[in-house]
Amino acid sequence: MMMLTLRREAHGFVGFIERQKNLIKRYWLWEVVWLIYSLVSVLSIGYLAAGLGSLGTGGFDLRQAQLYLLVGALLWAYLSIVFIEITFSVTWERWEGTIEYTFMAPVRRLTHLLGICTFALLYGLARTLVVLLIAMPLFHLDLSHANLVTAITVMAVSTFPLVGLGILASVLPLLSPERGEQMTVAVQGVLLLASGVYYPVSVLPGPVQALAHVSPLTYTLEGMRAALIGGRGLAAVASDLLPLLLMSLVLVPLGLAVFGWAERRAKRLGLLKRSG
Numbered sequence: 001m002m003m004l005t006l007r008r009e010a011h012g013f014v015g016f017i018e019r020q021k022n023l024i025k026r027y028w029l030w031e032v033v034w035l036i037y038s039l040v041s042v043l044s045i046g047y048l049a050a051g052l053g054s055l056g057t058g059g060f061d062l063r064q065a066q067l068y069l070l071v072g073a074l075l076w077a078y079l080s081i082v083f084i085e086i087t088f089s090v091t092w093e094r095w096e097g098t099i100e101y102t103f104m105a106p107v108r109r110l111t112h113l114l115g116i117c118t119f120a121l122l123y124g125l126a127r128t129l130v131v132l133l134i135a136m137p138l139f140h141l142d143l144s145h146a147n148l149v150t151a152i153t154v155m156a157v158s159t160f161p162l163v164g165l166g167i168l169a170s171v172l173p174l175l176s177p178e179r180g181e182q183m184t185v186a187v188q189g190v191l192l193l194a195s196g197v198y199y200p201v202s203v204l205p206g207p208v209q210a211l212a213h214v215s216p217l218t219y220t221l222e223g224m225r226a227a228l229i230g231g232r233g234l235a236a237v238a239s240d241l242l243p244l245l246l247m248s249l250v251l252v253p254l255g256l257a258v259f260g261w262a263e264r265r266a267k268r269l270g271l272l273k274r275s276g
Contacts, residue, residue, distance in 0.1 A: 012107035016115025039131050076197045078128040085120035086166030087184040090173040100272045117163045145231040154223035157244045161216035164251025167259050174262040219243045
């Protein structure tokens with residue numbers, strides 16, 4: 001009986017990954033648009049740094065600034081893709097008219113969400129790799145001093161709070177079918193502002209700095225920059241890894257619990273339909 005249950009859940013897990021892939025294939029033109037948007041955003045930051053050379057920077061290390069900005073832009077491209085793919089999972093279900101079938105299917109909600117999140121992570125890595133391969137020869141990026149072990153560790157640890165945050169935000173379209181999608185975009189904008197993507201969080205005003213300290217993206221960016229630009233080891237980024245681990249322990253269970261509550265509420269109020 002246990003083996004049958006595990007096999008059914010495994011099939012469901014793979015099925016949700018396959019379905020997300022099919023959605024990408026169906027709306028591939030939109031994916032090309034967003035890929036170009038990510039590429040243009042990253043390249044714009046690189047050219048912004050290159051343009052600083054004409055402003056009389058004196059002893060300013062232009063190459064270091066360019067690398068700082070490009071690493072931030074690339075990481076944001078990845079993190080934002082993962083966040084959007086997870087948070088828009090409910091919205092896509094509504095657009096396709098399949099939300100009722102998914103939420104009534106005999107599959108654990110954990111299996112459903114794990115499938116969605118796994119696809120988001122793999123797809124985010126693939127798209128960011130394409131952007132990186134184009135940006136590296138254009139700007140002659142030198143990552144020869146990067147500590148890859150530290151970078152991979154920071155990225156792996158940061159996955160869990162990012163997933164938890166994405167699941168929490170994906171609840172918004174369940175709570176408000178009319179405005180939930182816009183609210184998720186607003187959350188993404190706040191994360192972009194407060195997490196130090198293009199600047200150190202120390203330049204932010206006090207209230208925004210407070211938001212930065214509770215954003216997992218802040219510690220992800222700081223840890224990845226230390227690894228990729230400074231070549232720092234694991235001990236040097238312990239101050240970033242510890243908050244990420246603690247946020248994982250809070251955000252993942254909280255996200256699952258809140259999503260379960262929102263699902264029950266949506267079913268009770270009849271919100272599981274295309275129009276909401």
